[in-house]
Amino acid sequence: MDTTLQKGLMILEALAKTAEPRSVEDLALQTELNESNVQSALEAFEFAGYLAREPATGRYELSLKLWGLGVGLLSRLDLKRAAQRHLSELALRTRETVHLSVLTGADVIYVDKIDSPELLHASSQIGGKAPAHAVAIGKAILAFQPAHIIEGIGRNLAVFTPKTVNSLEALQHELSTIRLQGYAVNLGEWRGAVYGLAAPIRRADGVVEAAVGISGPSTRLTPEMIALVAEQVVEAADGISRGLGYRGGQG
Structure with missing residues (x-):
């Protein structure tokens, strides 16, 4: 393998192992590469749109463009296969748009969806993104993330409507409620006329x-x-979890 390519892949893998932006020095230490090589690779990936750099700190993180490359692969992985039947059943029972999403950084990516048959319905696209703190499907994931990830996201909350959670304290309180009840809701927090429910x-x-x-x-x-x-959505989530091999109780 070309050594330059190999070094670049090592750096991407190091970035993928954490949700926090990383400095050149940190990445050089982890990959055992010299800082000049790391800096060159990071600049090349940033120019191509696969990394984003924080202006204030100069640290780097993976971009959504890189995640977009994986959408085709995600469609063939266990998550989507395990979810298909449950998504279809939930769509039939509720007649609303059904989404399957994963967390990446401060956003969620729509891995799969089934549109509502109703003329007026929530619209989205597979591979599209939404701010995790402002949608039910994002908060349902955030509620079970480590404290440092929640705090990192909660320090910079974009406000989209008067109902959007706008402080770390408010976010932490809502996530605590989600952990207790087992599902999350969105009452017009991203798009004012769209409500949601997720588990x-x-x-x-x-x-x-x-x-x-x-x-x-x-x-x-x-x-x-x-x-x-709500019970139907939780049942769908539990069914998908069992399809992925989870055998524990609600946590």
């Missing part, structure tokens, strides 16, 4: 990296309707 999906080892949820217009997916269908 976490666990891997075989119990780690939460994905969620399943429904989204719909606020005129139809009212708080009362959310309370009625």
